[in-house]
Amino acid sequence: MIATQEEEVADVPPVVSEDYKVKKKQEILSSALICFAKKGYQQATMDDIVEHSGFSKGAIYNYFKSKEEIYFEAVNENTSSMHNTVKDKLAQLSTSLDKLACLFDTYINNDHSDPAEKALFQVYYEFRLQSCRDEKIASYLTRRRQESFISLIVDIVQEGQKKGEIQNDLEPLILAHTFWGMIDGASICIVTDPAYPYKQALSQMKEMFVAYLT
Amino acid sequence: MIATQEEEVADVPPVVSEDYKVKKKQEILSSALICFAKKGYQQATMDDIVEHSGFSKGAIYNYFKSKEEIYFEAVNENTSSMHNTVKDKLAQLSTSLDKLACLFDTYINNDHSDPAEKALFQVYYEFRLQSCRDEKIASYLTRRRQESFISLIVDIVQEGQKKGEIQNDLEPLILAHTFWGMIDGASICIVTDPAYPYKQALSQMKEMFVAYLT
Amino acid sequence: MIATQEEEVADVPPVVSEDYKVKKKQEILSSALICFAKKGYQQATMDDIVEHSGFSKGAIYNYFKSKEEIYFEAVNENTSSMHNTVKDKLAQLSTSLDKLACLFDTYINNDHSDPAEKALFQVYYEFRLQSCRDEKIASYLTRRRQESFISLIVDIVQEGQKKGEIQNDLEPLILAHTFWGMIDGASICIVTDPAYPYKQALSQMKEMFVAYLT
Amino acid sequence: MIATQEEEVADVPPVVSEDYKVKKKQEILSSALICFAKKGYQQATMDDIVEHSGFSKGAIYNYFKSKEEIYFEAVNENTSSMHNTVKDKLAQLSTSLDKLACLFDTYINNDHSDPAEKALFQVYYEFRLQSCRDEKIASYLTRRRQESFISLIVDIVQEGQKKGEIQNDLEPLILAHTFWGMIDGASICIVTDPAYPYKQALSQMKEMFVAYLT
DNA sequence: GATGAATGAGAGTTCATTCAT
DNA sequence: GATGAATGAACTCTCATTCAT
Secondary structure, three states: OHHHHHHHHHHOOOOOOHHHHHHHHHHHHHHHHHHHHHHOOOOOOHHHHHHHHOOOHHHHHHHOOOHHHHHHHHHHHHHHHHHHHHHHHHHOOOOHHHHHHHHHHHHHHOOOOOHHHHHHHHHHHHHHHHOOOOHHHHHHHHHHHHHHHHHHHHHHHHHHHHHOOOOOOOOHHHHHHHHHHHHHHHHHHHHHOOOOOHHHHHHHHHHHHHHHHO | OHHHHHHHHHOOOOOOOHHHHHHHHHHHHHHHHHHHHHHOOOOOOHHHHHHHHOOOHHHHHHHOOOHHHHHHHHHHHHHHHHHHHHHHHHHOOOOHHHHHHHHHHHHHHOOOOOHHHHHHHHHHHHHHHHOOOOHHHHHHHHHHHHHHHHHHHHHHHHHHHHHOOOOOOOOHHHHHHHHHHHHHHHHHHHHHOOOOOHHHHHHHHHHHHHHHHO | OHHHHHHHHHOOOOOOOHHHHHHHHHHHHHHHHHHHHHHOOOOOOHHHHHHHHOOOHHHHHHHOOOHHHHHHHHHHHHHHHHHHHHHHHHHOOOOHHHHHHHHHHHHHHOOOOOHHHHHHHHHHHHHHHHOOOOHHHHHHHHHHHHHHHHHHHHHHHHHHHHHOOOOOOOOHHHHHHHHHHHHHHHHHHHHHOOOOOHHHHHHHHHHHHHHHHO | OHHHHHHHHHHOOOOOOHHHHHHHHHHHHHHHHHHHHHHOOOOOOHHHHHHHHOOOHHHHHHHOOOHHHHHHHHHHHHHHHHHHHHHHHHHOOOOHHHHHHHHHHHHHOOOOOOHHHHHHHHHHHHHHHHOOOOHHHHHHHHHHHHHHHHHHHHHHHHHHHHHOOOOOOOOHHHHHHHHHHHHHHHHHHHHHOOOOOHHHHHHHHHHHHHHHHO
16 A cells, blocks of 8 residues: 555656755755855865755755765855846946946945855855866856956946946956956955955945046 | 093984975975965875875975975965065165055066966965964964065055155055955956956056055 | 655654664674784774774774774673673672672683683773773773772672671771782783683682681 | 094994993883883884983884884893892792792882882783783793793792691692782782772782681 | 665875985 | 984775665
8 A cells, every 4th residue: 555655656747846956955055055164165074064954965965966066056056146136236227337336335235244145255265266276167167257247347347438437448358357356355355354344445445446447 | 532432423413404404394395385286285185295295205294293284384485485575675665655566566577377386376375265264374374464464565655654655544554455455356366267367457456556545 | 745745754764773783883893802802902903893894994983983982892892791791690699608709600610712702801901901091991990890890899798797707807898809809810811821720720719718708 | 534543443342342232222121111101012102212212213223123122121121120139039038938928028018109110010911911912922921920930939839838838738830820810910900000909909818828828 | 765874995194114324 | 333314004084975775
């Protein structure tokens, strides 16, 4: 009897919906992110993730094929969602300078005392450093950086130059690299030094940047 | 008589000189630095360092008590010597703006295609990220950053303010943090993205910074 | 419905029972005991235990956290069970002198040609010698000796003195120490010298001891 | 000139006398004994002995060919000298019972709070336990035990039986084994348990033993 | 699908012994 | 003879991954 029931279960289409699986994956990923932040990718063990997530080891390997894949997706998942939030905010602004100022403000107003927020930054920058040795990470990050980050600024600057808000002799691509260099620099300092006066430093960078454009 | 001779024998100087030992240590450290750059601290094994340095495992452990100590000293040794070179250069300049410009130029003119140079940057930033989880590294870096990096800029800015070169309403400490934030940002990008146009981006940062001061 | 089923799945009993794990641990411990006897604690390697037990290295470390823990439990497990057997035997005897005689007889009739038996004695006395340098072992053994061995004799002697079987001017505690000193001495000789005539020597000790009490 | 002098030194017969070498060896051995007592044979390293003795590693290997040889000689040297002292004392006594009593008293009056004394006992019993696994140690100890310890008692007992001091139906060899079993037992307890009331326990053993003989 | 016991290659570290100086 | 830097095999322990249940 019981056997029959089990067979029936096996025959019906997946009992758990795709949505359910996606939710489970996200649970694992957010646990993993915290573990990676706490110990670093290499030092965090699958057992740490098992313990923190409450999933069994086998279950996790049903969702992901390796620790590396979890790492990849954990970083990707979280940085992507952050990026989309920002894009929505920018769409509501009209001038290029406002948009750039808003981007700075996003980082200035970020709450870096929130552990989850800080964890994400830690793991993200560790991940980025890995790109020196891992071609897969390197190409992924380069593409992502170009498509999502660099072109975002390039577009805003070009639009600003067209409208006359921004000086025309400035190279948009270089400005984009300068912009993200500043953001990365402040972020690294925040992650690295709990006493870093990031609000004031980032505000100065914003003033410098905006003054330079006009 | 015999006793005297024996005492002489006992007094012979060490078979190898202190210089010899220091040189050997440096050999190991520079090999280790390359290994750490190539694979990262965790992934680089003692066997890698053995192979790359040509020393036997036991020999390395005669000079250092652990892999961690090698890591610490490899980063320390190299970043310290770099820092001293910079300080000498600055001493030859008279105005504060020249000094700050010179600091920017040092990074702008750095040859990041030199593998040894690049290795040092890679390992240094990995080391800095470790400070999130390693209190020993954190306190070492915080003290070092304050004493060597922050105070360097603070002194220059205060001198410039006294001489009237730099606006008096700017906070020297925040400026120092802003300055190093920019340098860190550009450096991280260089390490992370081989195509980063660091000369141009750093030059823009320099222009922004100098313009902001005056 | 689906939720209920899932909860049921989550509630399944552990894949292997507690009994299974206890049995596995005992298998490892008895293998380890043989290895420790054969080579001594320091000289016996985890690889020896791996080979002798048939478990993989990882499996052993799933059950025990270190070689030291295996050592501790291997000695403890076996000496404890021996001790309980003896206590049961004594409970069936009525007079104090019979009980003491029975204790001697237990050691006299012990089969020291049985390798497992001999291994236990060897490892136990090595373990005891360790107590000179290992505070953890020392405090464990001292407590155990007091609670299990000394008080056993003290109780028997006091009972015998109350009943008039044993002279009242003898100090029970000292007698206990004398008793176990004799047993330890004979045991060390057995372990150390395969030709030791332990049956006859222990019998003489027994006669001396019993004669002294009355 | 200097070269000539050195050659002269090389040509003369050994500058250091045999006595000098024996003294140096003894220095090393007594340092080694302390190291072995402190950490155990396996755990004590050559570096420990180097540090404790003040000799260089090379020097030690000039006197002894291996750590094992040092161990062997350290135990042998010290236990032998102890044994000779005892023999001298016994020669001054006339009756067998006095001699046996004197032997007990030697151990009763031994100062086990003297670290050097305790170290010797510790190392000696560890050495004896090694005999289970080391045929070389086993045969050495068996011969030594027979020649020095067992025959000592056998001779005394036989002499006592001849004189009528000791009962004739007692087997001298078994008595010898019983005697040393008791001494070993008390000694093991002393080494193992700092609170062992060895004076009282050994005195009881002595009384039992003497009473049994007559 | 879920579980967690089992695997075993590979990590960092130690140390008795050697031998060029 | 004396020195101590060098050696490298061997040690304990870890952990990503698998797979029988």
